[in-house]
Amino acid sequence: MLIGDVARRSGVSARMLRHYESLGLVRPKGRTEAGYRAYSGEDIRRIFHIESLRSLGLSLREVGCALDDPGFKPSKLIDDLIRQTRERIANETELLTRLRRIDAAEPAGWEDVLQIVALLQALGSESAGKRQRAALSSVEEVPVPVEVLVEAALSETDPNVAGALRWALARSGDRASALLAEGLGSPAAEVRKRAVQSIAEIPNGAATALLHDALTNPDIVVRRCAALALGARGVADAVPTLIDMIVEGTNDADAADALSALASDPALADQIATRLVDRLTHGTIEASARRRLAEALADIPGITTSRALADLSHDEDRAVALTATYILKLRNAR
Missing domain, CATH: 1.25.40 (Serine Threonine Protein Phosphatase 5, Tetratricopeptide repeat)
Incomplete structure (x- = not known):
């Protein structure tokens, strides 16, 4: 079978087939009377094997080892591919989240985008001071999606920064209450505590209703915090x-x-x-x-x-x- 026919049947371009041959991945030994390459059935099966392994994320060098080395063991390579794929997914998910946050802020121009990115980076800073300043500026200076503030409030360990984030959430509208409510069901006790503390500082009916429901929460810390806030209300x-x-x-x-x-x-x-x-x-x-x-x-x-x-x-x-x-x-x- 000539290279053009192989390309049509396999879906692999003639150029890529020549590249495989240059790397030694495929070695068609047959030749036509005119001197053209002639691929055998075994050659075509090998091409399909190459494409199958490539679909798993193997490099061409790794594909060659897998096909030609009798002692090649896939377990370690597969484990490495799983790890790399997870890292790639995590990175892509983080990027997608960042883009969605910027989009939710409805920036009017690139200057707004740059300000929002700077604020997001500050909220994720290792410096508590930077995180606190970012939280305080998120209400008036740079509009930040409430999802970002909620996420930061539920993960913040520094009490001063946490207080600034709760202050910002209290001024962010009704949506904050609904998002914080999800934190009340978290498997992590600290997250549940931060959620109810944040809800307790939101002065609206939605927050009061959530606090009322929290009186029956299985977590006694949540119940106590809710009771204190409801007493004041x-x-x-x-x-x-x-x-x-x-x-x-x-x-x-x-x-x-x-x-x-x-x-x-x-x-x-x-x-x-x-x-x-x-x-x-x-x-x-x-x-x-x-x-x-x-x-x-x-x-x-x-x-x-x-x-x-x-x-x-x-x-x-x-x-x-x-x-x-x-x-x-x-x-x-x-």
């Missing part, structure tokens, strides 16, 4: 979690402050006082937890609280009794 459903925090001694001062904020609503004050008293008088809890619950009553107004404190001033636990007596004196002095 006047959401009564946070009360049980806040009281649990006081009992457990976890951010108990912040939890007591949140209960105090909720108790500014007269309709909630008696409910909160009743719940605190129930925990004090029912069930078995440590003495230190009872003292914290008594202290939490200090900023809860209403007759229910006053009666509870009067009863607690005679409590068997001297520390609780003294705490209640002191709080009563302060309330009577007002």
Whole structure:
């Protein structure tokens, strides 16, 4: 078979076939009466083998070794190809993500593109200072897609940079809440924590709804952070979690402050006082937890609280009794 016929049947150009021959990959021994190359059936099979191996990413040198070296073992080469392919995919994915971010920012010209690229690089810098400055400038100076800010906030470990990113997200609109919600379901505890902390600083109804749902999150850290934020927003459903925090001694001062904020609503004050008293008088809890619950009553107004404190001033636990007596004196002095 002549080279033109082989090219048509194999899909390999005549020029490439000549290149294979120059490298010694294919060696057609046959010749026509006119002296042209004549490819045998074995030659054509070898061409198909060459193309098959090339489709896996092998170089022509590696193809030659695979076909001609009886001792050639593919395992290591295949492993290397897998690694190289993964690296290439990762690089291409990173590039695609960067391009999408730039496109989402809707740059008006190349100057805008360059500014966005510079900001993206700054957000990925090893310098915490550069990341912080980039986060602060992302709101007013250079518009950055909210996806970029969310990704940065969920991965940031420096507290100052994280605070700047949360500040930027709080000013980025409703879309930030929906994207951060995905972080609440992350398998990584730190990511879940960063997500709820970021949501807690977004002052809109979508964020409040997410925080409300987070009260039933399997992660106790998420539940506690959500309860503190909801307490400041006047959401009564946070009360049980806040009281649990006081009992457990976890951010108990912040939890007591949140209960105090909720108790500014007269309709909630008696409910909160009743719940605190129930925990004090029912069930078995440590003495230190009872003292914290008594202290939490200090900023809860209403007759229910006053009666509870009067009863607690005679409590068997001297520390609780003294705490209640002191709080009563302060309330009577007002």
